Amino acid sequence: MAHALRTRRGLGRWAQTWAGxxxxxxxxxxxxxxxxLPQRYFPPVTEMFTALFAALxxxxxxxxxxxxxxxxxxxxxxxxxxxxxxxxLLGTSVVRYRAFRxxxxxxxxxxxxxxxxxxxxxxxxxxxxxxxxAVFAAFWPLLIQTLYGMQDVDPVAVDTARAFRLTRxxxxxxxxxxxxxxxxxxxxxxxxSVALIxxxxxxxxxxxxxxxxxxxxxxxxxxxxxxxxxxxVTGLIGWGLxxxxxxxxxxxxHWHPSQRGAR
Amino acid sequence: MLEVNGLSKTYGEGExxxxxxAELSFTVAEGEFVCVVGPSGCGxxxxxxxxxxxxxxxxxxxxxxxxxxxxxxxxxGFVFQEYSRSLxxxxxxxxxxxxxxxxxxxGKAERTRLVEEAVESVGLTGFIDHFxxxxxxxxxxxxxxARALAYEPExxxxxxxxxxxxxxxxxxxxxxxxxVRKDYGVTVVFVTHDIDEAVYLGDRVVVxxxxxxxxxxxxxxxxxxxxxxxxxxELPEFAHLRAHVFRAIKRRQELRPAT
Numbered sequence: 243m244a245h246a247l248r249t250r251r252g253l254g255r256w257a258q259t260w261a262g263x264x265x266x267x268x269x270x271x272x273x274x275x276x277x278x279l280p281q282r283y284f285p286p287v288t289e290m291f292t293a294l295f296a297a298l299x300x301x302x303x304x305x306x307x308x309x310x311x312x313x314x315x316x317x318x319x320x321x322x323x324x325x326x327x328x329x330x331l332l333g334t335s336v337v338r339y340r341a342f343r344x345x346x347x348x349x350x351x352x353x354x355x356x357x358x359x360x361x362x363x364x365x366x367x368x369x370x371x372x373x374x375x376a377v378f379a380a381f382w383p384l385l386i387q388t389l390y391g392m393q394d395v396d397p398v399a400v401d402t403a404r405a406f407r408l409t410r411x412x413x414x415x416x417x418x419x420x421x422x423x424x425x426x427x428x429x430x431x432x433x434x435s436v437a438l439i440x441x442x443x444x445x446x447x448x449x450x451x452x453x454x455x456x457x458x459x460x461x462x463x464x465x466x467x468x469x470x471x472x473x474x475v476t477g478l479i480g481w482g483l484x485x486x487x488x489x490x491x492x493x494x495x496h497w498h499p500s501q502r503g504a505r
Numbered sequence: 506m507l508e509v510n511g512l513s514k515t516y517g518e519g520e521x522x523x524x525x526x527a528e529l530s531f532t533v534a535e536g537e538f539v540c541v542v543g544p545s546g547c548g549x550x551x552x553x554x555x556x557x558x559x560x561x562x563x564x565x566x567x568x569x570x571x572x573x574x575x576x577x578x579x580x581x582g583f584v585f586q587e588y589s590r591s592l593x594x595x596x597x598x599x600x601x602x603x604x605x606x607x608x609x610x611x612g613k614a615e616r617t618r619l620v621e622e623a624v625e626s627v628g629l630t631g632f633i634d635h636f637x638x639x640x641x642x643x644x645x646x647x648x649x650x651a652r653a654l655a656y657e658p659e660x661x662x663x664x665x666x667x668x669x670x671x672x673x674x675x676x677x678x679x680x681x682x683x684x685v686r687k688d689y690g691v692t693v694v695f696v697t698h699d700i701d702e703a704v705y706l707g708d709r710v711v712v713x714x715x716x717x718x719x720x721x722x723x724x725x726x727x728x729x730x731x732x733x734x735x736x737x738x739e740l741p742e743f744a745h746l747r748a749h750v751f752r753a754i755k756r757r758q759e760l761r762p763a764t
Contacts, residue, residue: 396590398585398587398590398591399590399591399593401554401559401585401591402583402585402591404559404577405557405559405577405581405582405583406577406582406583406604406605406652406656407577407579407605407608408604408605408607408608412607416593416604417593420593420595421595423595497594497595497636497638498594498595499638502638
């Protein structure tokens with residue numbers, strides 16, 4: 243009975259979500275069909291999806307998608323390998339934190355896009371530039387989150403560990419690090435979006451191979467429907483990656499107040 | 506067994522110095538249950554943290570079996586007031602209790618036995634694979650007590666352990682502590698601001714003054730064993746003792762200018 247009720251409520255929520263999506267799609271279709279928006283720049287939604295499904299059968303589409311994801315995964319991966327240990331080092335020592343804080347606060351606000359000319363100069367227009375930009379952008383949220391996570395450890399938990407004679411290394415691996423995992427997870431999710439944004443940006447601006455470059459090519463070719471189809475794909479990739487991280491968080495952080503009962 | 510010798514603790518420097526503890530001395534004998542009671546803000550927690558080796562004293566010392574305490578000694582188990590923060594939310598009840606046992610070079614079977622015995626003695630057998638946050642406050646504090654017991658301490662230091670649970674749970678937990686103290690033959694130092702609790706539990710009660718804190722009085726509690734929540738508290742001696750402690754604390758407060 244309770245189960246059936248919950249399922250029905252779940253269905254209701256699902257229906258609400260899709261009703262909203264459908265409404266927006268229908269309105270966009272009508273706006274274009276009626277000429278409210280110029281069709282040349284705003285093709286009807288149905289045409290966008292026709293172009294999208296046509297692209298799904300093309301090898302170049304999958305190649306470009308793979309190239310974008312390659313930039314994303316390398317960017318996020320390298321950023322994580324650098325930022326998490328750096329955050330751990332800075333987060334476990336007040337001295338180190340004070341020493342590097344000014345440097346971090348100076349470098350962090352630099353928009354990654356401002357480094358595009360530098361990337362071209364050093365790495366040219368290929369994959370390396372894309373990864374360089376994605377790493378730079380994805381590094382900071384992860385560093386800051388890891389740092390905060392290490393610093394936000396509960397003093398009572400640390401006292402408990404000390405009272406029961408855990409060594410310093412054990413206090414870090416058994417108490418501080420598990421407590422910091424929720425922060426790192428949030429950092430990963432933020433940095434994942436940032437890395438994707440920068441990968442597509444590099445493709446658009448520098449012309450590194452990938453979906454961004456194909457979007458530009460569609461514009462040059464006057465294929466507005468394909469242009470939108472590719473934009474939709476980048477959106478879907480971003481959404482999919484975010485859902486993936488959210489699902490992983492639900493599993494790994496089932497003990498955390500934000501995830502309890504979500505299993 | 507445990508000796509607090511001219512202990513003092515001062516926080517801060519220069520103008521902003523706070524003297525939390527001024528010259529405190531008392532002893533705890535083997536197997537004894539000593540309650541430390543005092544007005545709120547009198548540095549009870551500071552005292553207990555010094556005794557546990559978590560906080561270095563400014564002067565004076567704490568000695569355990571003749572050795573000066575300079576860091577958490579292995580004979581000491583600690584139960585914190587903030588049970589929900591003292592238990593690791595990512596570990597099950599079993600793993601929380603096993604966490605401090607990593608250093609006691611024990612076989613796996615022996616470790617499991619210690620954990621399961623401790624869980625049983627606090628009455629949580631069915632909850633060993635639950636997470637702390639799935640349990641009520643009183644049950645969480647039972648887990649924290651079980652963790653300290655499995656550690657096989659000679660001395661149990663308890664810092665206002667029942668200050669944030671409801672009255673009924675508190676009575677149950679008080680009797681639980683009296684029972685495990687016998688079962689495990691452990692010496693207990695129990696800090697509380699509750700005079701009734703101090704008199705009900707203790708073999709002796711150490712009454713502290715307001716800061717800068719000293720020992721006002723050490724009171725022997727000669728109530729019959731075993732203690733009982735109803736019968737013990739009905740005894741005229743109980744009423745007399747609690748009134749005595751109450752007056753001692755009150756009198757000292759009246760001597761001081763109002764704050």
